[in-house]
Amino acid sequence: xxxxxxxxxxxxxxxxxxxxxxxxxxxxxxxxxxxxxxxxxxxxxxxxxxxxxxxxxxxxxxxxxxxxxxxxxxxxxxxxxxxxxxxxxxxxxxxxxxxxxxxxxxxxxxxxxxxxxxxxxxxxxxxxxxxxxxxxxxxxxxxxxxxxxxxxxxxxxxxxxxxxxxxxxxxxxxxxxxxxxxxxxxxxxxxxxxxxxxxxxxxxxxxxxxxxxxxxxxxxxxxxxxxxxxxxxxxxxxxxxxxxxxxxxxxxxxxxxxxxxxxxxxxxxxxxxxxxxxxxxxxxxxxxxxxxxxxxxxxxxxxxxxxxxxxxxxxxxxxxxxxxxxxxxxxxxxxxxxxxxxxxxxxxxxxxxxxxxxxxxxxxxxxxxxxxxxxxxxxxxxxxxxxxxxxxxxxxxxxxxxxxxxxxxxxxxxxxxxxxxxxx
Amino acid sequence: xxxxxxxxxxxxxxxxxxxxxxxxxxxxxxxxxxxxxxxxxxxxxxxxxxxxxxxxxxxxxxxxxxxxxxxxxxxxxxxxxxxxxxxxxxxxxxxxxxxxxxxxxxxxxxxxxxxxxxxxxxxxxxxxxxxxxxxxxxxxxxxxxxxxxxxxxxxxxxxxxxxxxxxxxxxxxxxxxxxxxxxxxxxxxxxxxxxxxxxxxxxxxxxxxxxxxxxxxxxxxxxxxxxxxxxxxxxxxxxxxxxxxxxxxxxxxxxxxxxxxxxxxxxxxxxxxxxxxxxxxxxxxxxxxxxxxxxxxxxxxxxxxxxxxxxxxxxxxxxxxxxxxxxxxxxxxxxxxxxxxxxxxxxxxxxxxxxxxxxxxxxxxxxxxxxxxxxxxxxxxxxxxxxxxxxxxxxxxxx
Numbered sequence: 001x002x003x004x005x006x007x008x009x010x011x012x013x014x015x016x017x018x019x020x021x022x023x024x025x026x027x028x029x030x031x032x033x034x035x036x037x038x039x040x041x042x043x044x045x046x047x048x049x050x051x052x053x054x055x056x057x058x059x060x061x062x063x064x065x066x067x068x069x070x071x072x073x074x075x076x077x078x079x080x081x082x083x084x085x086x087x088x089x090x091x092x093x094x095x096x097x098x099x100x101x102x103x104x105x106x107x108x109x110x111x112x113x114x115x116x117x118x119x120x121x122x123x124x125x126x127x128x129x130x131x132x133x134x135x136x137x138x139x140x141x142x143x144x145x146x147x148x149x150x151x152x153x154x155x156x157x158x159x160x161x162x163x164x165x166x167x168x169x170x171x172x173x174x175x176x177x178x179x180x181x182x183x184x185x186x187x188x189x190x191x192x193x194x195x196x197x198x199x200x201x202x203x204x205x206x207x208x209x210x211x212x213x214x215x216x217x218x219x220x221x222x223x224x225x226x227x228x229x230x231x232x233x234x235x236x237x238x239x240x241x242x243x244x245x246x247x248x249x250x251x252x253x254x255x256x257x258x259x260x261x262x263x264x265x266x267x268x269x270x271x272x273x274x275x276x277x278x279x280x281x282x283x284x285x286x287x288x289x290x291x292x293x294x295x296x297x298x299x300x301x302x303x304x305x306x307x308x309x310x311x312x313x314x315x316x317x318x319x320x321x322x323x324x325x326x327x328x329x330x331x332x333x334x335x336x337x338x339x340x341x342x343x344x345x346x347x348x349x350x351x352x353x354x355x356x357x358x359x360x361x362x363x364x365x366x367x368x369x370x371x372x373x374x375x376x377x378x379x380x381x382x383x384x385x386x387x388x389x390x391x392x393x394x395x396x397x398x399x400x401x402x403x404x405x406x407x408x409x410x411x412x413x414x415x416x417x418x419x420x421x422x423x424x
Numbered sequence: 425x426x427x428x429x430x431x432x433x434x435x436x437x438x439x440x441x442x443x444x445x446x447x448x449x450x451x452x453x454x455x456x457x458x459x460x461x462x463x464x465x466x467x468x469x470x471x472x473x474x475x476x477x478x479x480x481x482x483x484x485x486x487x488x489x490x491x492x493x494x495x496x497x498x499x500x501x502x503x504x505x506x507x508x509x510x511x512x513x514x515x516x517x518x519x520x521x522x523x524x525x526x527x528x529x530x531x532x533x534x535x536x537x538x539x540x541x542x543x544x545x546x547x548x549x550x551x552x553x554x555x556x557x558x559x560x561x562x563x564x565x566x567x568x569x570x571x572x573x574x575x576x577x578x579x580x581x582x583x584x585x586x587x588x589x590x591x592x593x594x595x596x597x598x599x600x601x602x603x604x605x606x607x608x609x610x611x612x613x614x615x616x617x618x619x620x621x622x623x624x625x626x627x628x629x630x631x632x633x634x635x636x637x638x639x640x641x642x643x644x645x646x647x648x649x650x651x652x653x654x655x656x657x658x659x660x661x662x663x664x665x666x667x668x669x670x671x672x673x674x675x676x677x678x679x680x681x682x683x684x685x686x687x688x689x690x691x692x693x694x695x696x697x698x699x700x701x702x703x704x705x706x707x708x709x710x711x712x713x714x715x716x717x718x719x720x721x722x723x724x725x726x727x728x729x730x731x732x733x734x735x736x737x738x739x740x741x742x743x744x745x746x747x748x749x750x751x752x753x754x755x756x757x758x759x760x761x762x763x764x765x766x767x768x769x770x771x772x773x774x775x776x777x778x779x780x781x782x783x784x785x786x787x788x789x790x791x792x793x794x795x796x797x798x799x800x801x802x803x804x805x806x807x808x809x810x811x812x813x814x815x816x817x818x819x820x821x822x823x
Contacts, residue, residue: 049555053563105597107576109533110637112558119545127549128542129633133469136640145642150533150576151598155813158698166696166814168605169597171531171576179594183609190428190616207555208562215568275527275593277584280494280572289590410572411581413593 003423004255006269007302010189012423013268014257017090017250019082020362022349023059023243026081028089032366035374036395040227040348042241048207055219057226058205059243059350066203072108072147074203076156078246078355079103083157083199086248091262094161099193099251101167102183103154104176104200106354110148111206117144153201163197171354173409174316176200177247178357178417182271184251194256200358201246213242216281218318230351231378232315232344233322233390240316243350247358249365254423266365269402269418270301276412283324283408290328293414294406298332301418303402305333308340308418310373312364312405315344316351325406326386341398343376343391357407361417364403368421371399432614433680433823434688434778436513436673438505438625441762441772442475442666445504447512451779454761459788462761464650464664465631472645474630475666475763477501485511486586495582496535496573497667502627503582505669509623510587513673514685519588521683526591526619527580528610530602530626530767534574536634540565579627589623600730600808601696602626603770604816608694610674611818620679625671626768639663644734644811652760653733654793661735663811666763670772677823689781689820691774693717696816703740706815710744713817717805724819725801726786727755728777730769730808741809749805754797760790770808770816777804777820 006012020027023041024034034041041059047069050056064081066073087097115132122135146152154167172179177200184196213219220239222229230241257264274296276289283290298305314325329337345363352359367373372395379392403419437447442463443454453460465476482492482500485507492500510516515525544561551557572578577595584590596606606624613619629635639645646662656662672691680687695716697709714720727745731738745755758776765772780786781804786797803821 049559051556052559107533107574109536109574110634112554115541115545116548116554119549127546129538129637130470131545132637133472133633133640136637137643140643141641145638145644148533148638148641149599149812151601151810151812151814154598155698166601166605166608166698166816167598168609169602171595171597172580172593173575173577176577183594186613186618190612190618192612207558208566211562211566212571212574214563215566216571273592275580275584275590277588277590280578280581280585409577410575411577411593412584412590413577413581 012254013185013188014252014254014264015249015266015365016252016257016262016264017086018265018362018365019085019248020359021061021078021081022245022352022359023061024349027085028362035348035363036372038375038377038393040377042226042230042350044226053210054214054221055210056223057229057241059241060205061203061244070111071106071204071206072153074244075106075201076153078203079153079157079199079201082246082248083161086250087161090250096162097197099163099195099197100165100187101154101158101163102180102196102198103157103167103169104180104354104358105150105153105169105171106202106204108148108150114144157199164193172413173411174353174356175407175409175413175415176354176357177359178407178415180358181249181361181417182415185268185271188251188253195252197250198358199248200355202352202354203244205242205244210242220317228378230317230347232317232347232376233383233386233388234379235381235383237317237319237322239318241350243352245349245352245355245359247355247362249358249361266368267420267423269303269420270297272297272300272416274414276414281410287324287328287331290324290408290414291331293416294328294332297416297418303418307402308404309400310367310403311340311342312360312403313342313344314406314408315346317346322386326388338387339389341373341389341391343374345374347377360405364405364419367403368400372397428615430615430617431677432611432691433675433677434672434691435675435680435685436509437688437775437778438508438512438671439775440501440505441668442478444478446508447779451783455783455785455787457788459790468631469633469636472636473664476631477629477667491586494569494572498535498627498629499573499579499582501629501669502579503586505625505627506583506623506671507587509671509673515673522588524591525589526622527583527589527593528606528624529580529595530606530771531576531579531595531597532767533576535632537567537570538632538634599766599812600769600810601814602767604696604808604814607770607774607818608696611691611694614674614676621675623671623673625771627669628667628765628768630665630667630763636665646733652791653731653738653757654791656733657735657738661733661738663732663734664763666765668762668765668768668772670768670775672771672774687823688778690823692819692821694816694818698814701737706740707744709815713815714748717817717819719805723749724803724805725798726804727753728773728804728806729755729757730773731757732759732764732811734811737809737811741807752795754786754795756787756790756794773806773808774818774820777806780804781820781822
């Protein structure tokens with residue numbers, strides 16, 4: 001261990017730039033002020049009609065000015081905003097970033113508005129995909145084509161911010177944001193580069209998106225009071241709220257950051273991952289993969305459970321996730337988990353899906369920087385089976401040195417990160 | 425800092441294409457004295473042609489019917505091919521190996537329910553309020569589990585479930601660049617000691633209008649007949665998509681030695697870049713890639729090219745290879761034979777290179793424009809230039 005290496009002799013990874021957009025607003029400052037005052041960004045969906053749908057609320061981001069109102073359009077606008085903010089904070093302009101881009105990419109595909117537009121443009125072939133194909137054949141759709149290529153957002157960000165090499169677009173479903181950061185950590189530890197830009201974005205609240213998650217019984221149906229619907233760890237929680245958001249983090253080796261005189265906002269100490277082979281949407285009943293992901297993150301960080309001062313929970317507000325997360329944490333931390341503050345940002349911003357892990361990482365660094373723990377709001381009816389200190393309803397002041405942040409996704413994806421305030 | 429000095433060996437290959445399944449089967453078919461006639465279907469997505477999925481008995485690699493039902497064909501194909509690769513590597517169902525095995529999947533955006541979409545479009549044409557129609561129809565017409573066939577990372581999820589590969593699991597996206605970055609990342613992790621054994625690859629199902637539509641929006645699909653990659657350059661070029669899966673088991677050399685694994689070849693390096701497709705800039709980037717792969721003073725004996733047939737970039741690639749390695753270099757554009765499997769393009773190219781090295785041979789000319797094979801082939805350059813953007817190359821050589 002030297003000044004610039006960790007307990008395993010690997011380069012210490014510093015964070016020098018943060019950027020975030022959620023339904024609470026644009027930028028770290030606005031988001032943070034709203035978050036610590038317990039404000040909810042969840043509201044009735046206005047972007048499209050939700051008549052007759054079981055879930056009619058979401059944490060949409062309606063204040064950006066995307067090139068087009070569609071998942072790729074909104075996702076790009078948010079990603080562009082957070083990348084810009086993080087790079088500016090880190091002191092990098094547009095002229096070049098000395099590392100690769102890892103982008104947690106939202107699911108993009110042709111949407112119904114596009115299909116209808118294509119149908120309108122042609123009279124040949126049977127109505128359906130045959131006509132869509134004819135329409136495309138007759139009229140080249142450069143924009144639509146570009147929009148729905150899965151690599152487009154990352155390519156555009158890479159070009160605009162001049163990151164190095166071929167960017168990586170990735171998905172591990174709802175763990176994607178954490179995975180993007182994990183890819184950056186691994187690249188720096190390998191010595192592939194001295195810096196990495198990790199961005200995650202998801203603007204996929206569409207009618208079909210809501211319906212798909214509804215069909216899997218994943219969403220809350222408590223539409224009457226949207227701001228009250230996301231209630232992680234509460235007894236009457238009944239599903240998550242689908243939301244939009246983006247976050248960006250600039251990762252650098254501590255040595256690189258100090259050499260160029262950058263302000264270090266915090267460090268990443270460790271990461272743990274374990275895939276689950278139990279089921280497509282459910283975790284192993286014994287929690288073993290999640291337990292492994294949590295404990296290997298803590299081990300990788302070179303700390304113990306005693307050193308973790310706060311946990312930024314995955315805390316989706318689904319009956320199963322919150323119970324599973326508690327049981328797994330209890331298995332790793334033992335009874336002291338009941339005294340460890342843990343809160344879910346999702347109580348206010350909902351589940352930003354692909355972006356979640358990265359958004360929550362930004363808020364974790366803010367927690368350490370400001371010595372303020374954001375609350376879990378809507379905690380009026382505690383679940384007695386989850387006896388956690390969820391920092392109920394009101395923020396809490398207090399110094400935090402190390403944070404565990406959990407992310408779990410469909411497809412058996414589990415990624416956990418440990419962040420620290422100081423390098424040593 | 426980690427020492428980036430571990431060797432990466434290819435110890436398992438799984439391939440499925442229009443020609444059928446299995447690594448050795450592909451060598452028999454494609455590595456014979458004369459190239460086979462490509463298998464092309466002109467009916468599935470008229471008026472386009474595709475290299476179709478062969479007849480499959482999914483249960484050979486996906487024994488549980490319940491698992492098969494939860495997937496669409498791109499996932500079945502990928503999960504199946506991953507099983508072939510694990511079997512080939514002698515790792516299948518060996519708990520201690522698969523539970524610590526890392527997984528990197530190159531994937532696209534999944535499949536839609538074409539019948540449901542068609543029915544909704546038919547009704548929508550006559551509807552005054554299409555938004556209302558969607559809200560009425562989608563909740564009842566969409567199968568609840570269809571979403572799981574549409575999430576990009578659910579191919580990886582299915583591989584974890586069926587084959588118990590659970591060390592780690594990442595899914596990379598971005599058309600051909602997904603295949604490039606996934607193998608590049610896999611190689612970096614093994615070289616640096618971050619991984620000892622890893623399953624990497626992808627699958628693509630071309631037999632669907634919803635899969636082809638995105639490419640036709642950009643007018644990238646080939647509209648001619650059966651021409652190969654070279655042959656179609658004269659009449660506009662373009663993609664002929666191919667259903668295929670390609671998975672590789674990559675292993676740190678010592679790890680492979682210790683368990684007495686059979687070895688195909690060494691995967692010496694992978695390099696990539698992104699930038700404008702202006703000829704000069706592209707040549708400069710390709711030079712950089714070739715330099716990083718150490719090929720400037722150490723030319724490859726032959727090239728397995730992932731050229732897609734899309735006109736400008738295909739010409740750029742062949743011009744570059746001829747200029748850099750001489751016009752006699754034997755280049756085999758394998759998309760002529762199996763079509764373009766998009767995300768699985770570089771994985772398939774590396775698989776074909778590994779097969780040639782293992783069998784101490786090379787492939788016959790796939791088209792008359794391609795040069796004769798050299799007498800011995802010990803080092804193969806594999807290329808994949810994305811049909812829209814992104815470039816990657818890999819070097820596969822004799823251990």
